[in-house]
Amino acid sequence: MxxxxxxxxxxxxxxxxxxxxxxxxxxxxxxxxxxxxxxxxxxxxxxxxxxxxxxxxxxxxxxxxxxxxxxxxxxxxxxxxxxxxxxxxxxxxxxxxxxxxxxxxxxxxxxxxxxxxxxxxxxxxxxxxxxxxxxxxxxxxxxxxxxxxxxxxxxxxxxxxxxxxxxxAALAADGAPSARAFAERLFAAKIWRLDCLRGGGCGVGWNTLALALLTAVSTTALGLAFALVVTRTGFKAKRFLRILTVLPIITPPFVIGLGLILLFGRSGLINQGLEWSLGVPPSRWIYGLPGVWLAQTFAFTPVAFLVLIGVVEGVSPSLEEASQTLRAGRWQTFSLISLPLMRPGLANAFLVGFIESIADFGNPIVLGGNFGVLSTEIFFSIVGAQLD
Incomplete structure (x- = not known):
């Protein structure tokens, strides 16, 4: 030994x-x-x-x-x-x-x-x-x-x-295990109601899924766009763009939400400028689904970019050159040659954005307003139980 x-x-x-x-x-x-x-x-x-x-x-x-x-x-x-x-x-x-x-x-x-x-x-x-x-x-x-x-x-x-x-979640009020109590909590109307189809509000489960899908689509699309700009164009500030995409990752999760409030809140810079110049009254549109979606898109696009840039760099340029030699247009080359080769990476970026959106707490707590998601509801349930 x-x-x-x-x-x-x-x-x-x-x-x-x-x-x-x-x-x-x-x-x-x-x-x-x-x-x-x-x-x-x-x-x-x-x-x-x-x-x-x-x-x-x-x-x-x-x-x-x-x-x-x-x-x-x-x-x-x-x-x-x-x-x-x-x-x-x-x-x-x-x-x-x-x-x-x-x-x-x-x-x-x-x-x-x-x-x-x-x-x-x-x-x-x-x-x-x-x-x-x-x-x-x-x-x-x-x-x-x-x-x-x-x-x-x-x-x-x-x-x-x-x-x-x-x-x-599987305990009744007296602390005893209860399958009925678990089923009531799992299928509660607060989570799965569909009143939004009749002009009301959906449950937090549907809100979370809708937000996650929107965020996954937007972050994947923007991440792919940035990856293509860095790898397929003569963009001169590539190094600056790489540094810029890392900043949202290292900043605290609520900073982006606070920044959007300072810009688009009722007293924000842009709303005040529109009211002064065009007479547009300030609104609260930033609070709710649009604001949370925008904040998560800013926050998680760098993650999608880091996932996709390696995928884009891995696509052989010789295949694209061969396609263009055969008189295929740029869009045909991208859609028929490059995009199919990028599908595994796109799926990875989509999944990462979807999961990150569901797990996000900072942006929904700052910008959610009356738009509840699972992370904030879990937090308020635990805090409310402690206060009770």
Whole structure:
């Protein structure tokens, strides 16, 4: 077994043991860098590390993560054949991670402190080292640790909250599981009503789908146009155009919406100019579907451009030249030769625009007005439930 792998495992086993034995298991209200907590760890059980909590305050279940770490440390110190070493690490640290999570849910654990975070991180990285020792990730402990940590963080901060929200949709008012309550929420009139066919307003589900389709079409068309300008014309400011298309991606999501309000709002520059010069009264057209669509088109066209420029560059110019040699016009060449070759890329750009529109929250919350979409309705439902 390589010394680098063993040194990596030894480092993280010591970090985990230090977190379990020296740092507070639960979060401190004033933060881990507050000066007073070390002097009170023997008197206040909520400030004590897991080892002292188990020994002095009767919380014996907190011995579990520490025993798993100590077992992993023994495995690291003993060494052995690479495959056997990895198997032993996984055998001890894997259950340690599961036990740490299970005990937290079982007791309704308060906020996780620095000690718990380092303990679980040490266990996870020892487990990933075991995977690397068994030949996964080409035996690279760093890559294995990065993949395991990213997977856990995505599951913890993305999939777990989504699962909690979806689970709550299947609960009745008394907290009991109810298929009827789930069906009522899933097929609620607020989501799927079609009053817009009779002059009213559609449900937020139809609003979201309509907006996503419009945005996907407009962003794909504009992205293709920009890609063709950059790759098929003698446009002199190509580098500037590439830089310009990246700006909406790195700006906060609501900046474009605020910019449109400053231009087209009732007190916006353009509305005020039209009223002063032509007597056109200011209107609120920017709030609702037109404004959100315009903002999303500005925001997501650069994404479509970045997807499509590689596709356009991948179309061989020799095919287009052969078509023109056979006396085909530019439109015939584009529609019959270039466009069919770009279809996979166009489908990708369309799908990206569609998904980005559905996931967008900043522009609908700023410009939506009475035009509700799923992202804003989910937000208001959660905030409203908290206020209630």
């Amino acid at each position: 390589r010394n680098e792998l063993r040194s990596w495992a030894l480092t993280w086993s010591l970090v985990g043991v230090a977190g379990w034995a020296l740092l507070p298991w639960y979060a401190i209200a004033d933060g881990i860098f507050s000066p007073g907590w070390p002097a009170r760890i023997l008197a206040d059980r909520d400030l004590a590390p897991a080892a002292l909590q188990a020994i002095l305050f009767g919380r014996a279940w907190l011995m579990g993560p520490g025993l798993a770490l100590l077992a992993g440390l023994v495995v690291v110190l003993r060494g052995g054949p690479r495959a056997l070493f990895g198997g032993r690490l996984m055998m001890f640290t894997g259950p340690g991670v599961l036990f740490s999570v299970a005990q937290g849910f079982a007791i309704g654990q308060p906020a996780v402190g620095a000690g718990a975070a380092l303990t679980v991180a040490g266990l996870l990285l020892l487990f990933s080292t075991g995977l690397a020792a068994r030949g996964f990730f080409r035996g690279d402990a760093f890559v294995a640790g990065a993949v395991v940590l990213v997977t856990v963080l995505v599951g913890l901060f993305t999939f777990y909250p989504i699962a909690r929200i979806l689970t709550s």
